[in-house]
Amino acid sequence: MKIICIGRNYAEHAKEMKSELPAEPVFFMKPETALLKGNDFYYPDFTKDLHHEVEIVLKISKNGKHIAEEFAANYYNEIGVGIDFTARDLQMKCKEKGLPWEKAKAFDNSAPVSEFIAKEKFSSLANLNFGLKINGMQRQKGNTKDLIFSFEKVIVYISKFVTLKTGDLIFTGTPEGVSAVHTGDVLEASIENQKLLILNIK
Numbered sequence: 001m002k003i004i005c006i007g008r009n010y011a012e013h014a015k016e017m018k019s020e021l022p023a024e025p026v027f028f029m030k031p032e033t034a035l036l037k038g039n040d041f042y043y044p045d046f047t048k049d050l051h052h053e054v055e056i057v058l059k060i061s062k063n064g065k066h067i068a069e070e071f072a073a074n075y076y077n078e079i080g081v082g083i084d085f086t087a088r089d090l091q092m093k094c095k096e097k098g099l100p101w102e103k104a105k106a107f108d109n110s111a112p113v114s115e116f117i118a119k120e121k122f123s124s125l126a127n128l129n130f131g132l133k134i135n136g137m138q139r140q141k142g143n144t145k146d147l148i149f150s151f152e153k154v155i156v157y158i159s160k161f162v163t164l165k166t167g168d169l170i171f172t173g174t175p176e177g178v179s180a181v182h183t184g185d186v187l188e189a190s191i192e193n194q195k196l197l198i199l200n201i202k
Contacts, residue, residue, distance in 0.1 A: 001167045003030040003111050004158055005055075005084055009148050009173025025149045025157045028105060035169075036112035042202045043183050044107060047087035052181050053174035054132035054140045054189050057082040058151060059116050060168040067159040072152035075164060078116035081130055081189040081196050084171050085110040088180075113169065114189065114196035122192065125151060133188045134181065142175030149173075 007026040043050060058076040067075060084105065091104035119125055131141040149157070154172060158164065181187065181201050189197040 001032050001035075001169070002162075002165075003032070003034055003169045003171065004028075004162070005030060005105070005111075005171040006149070006154055006173045009154075010142060010146055010175045011148060012146075012176035021148065025154055027154075027158055028102070030106040030111050033108050034106055034111040036109040036199075039198055039200055040202050041085070041109060041112060041199050043181075044087070046107075047089055047104075049087065049089040050181055051086045051088045051178050052132060052134070052139070052187060053084040053086060053178050054130065054142070055082055055084055055171040055174050056080075056128065056130055056144060056151075056191070057113055057116075058155075058170040058172060060164045060166060060170065063163065063165050064155075064159055065163045067156055067164070069152050069156045072155040075155055076151070076170075077119060079119055079122075079125070079191070080114040080116040081191050082111055082113040082169070082171055083132070083187065083189060083197070083199065084174065085112075085181075086178075111169075111171070112197060112199055117191075117196075128191065129193070130191045131189070132177075133190075134185050136186075136188075139179060140175055140177035144172075146175065147173065 061077040087104040094101035128144040185201040187199040
């Protein structure tokens with residue numbers, strides 16, 4: 001199982017990161033050890049600026065390579081919500097030096113994911129509200145209608161380069177509002193006001 005993450009897939013988030021809007025999907029990968037099981041996340045000692053990025057996550061349901069867009073929706077049956085934790089201070093240092101920044105994104109437990117729900121349970125995946133609260137306050141709020149690249153376009157693009165396999169996870173991008181988390185925070189991620197993921201920052 002691999003975790004594939006799409007960067008800069010919401011225009012307002014790209015703006016808040018002072019990044020150009022991408023002409024094609026931007027993706028990076030996290031190892032299986034990034035997947036967090038359980039509700040407790042322990043703040044890593046190598047960063048002092050850990051940010052949350054809430055995202056809709058697709059769970060790939062069958063193997064595929066060079067997938068055509070008209071068939072892309074057949075390659076996932078379930079969706080969930082996840083958090084792409086980012087050590088922003090490490091990421092910025094790596095970017096400044098033109099270095100890869102996997103250590104800022106791919107560290108252990110950096111990809112908490114909720115339970116997955118059959119996509120048929122939602123009336124429209126192209127108009128899906130999701131968000132993140134911290135200590136009861138809304139911090140991120142997004143809707144998939146604002147995606148730069150749809151779920152299907154993301155699947156098509158990734159499959160040009162990387163074979164998708166059953167059980168792979170695709171983080172589809174985060175809306176604006178990313179910010180730092182701190183020890184003691186409680187994070188609640190939801191889809192259509194259904195709370196699916198609760199994290200305690202230890």
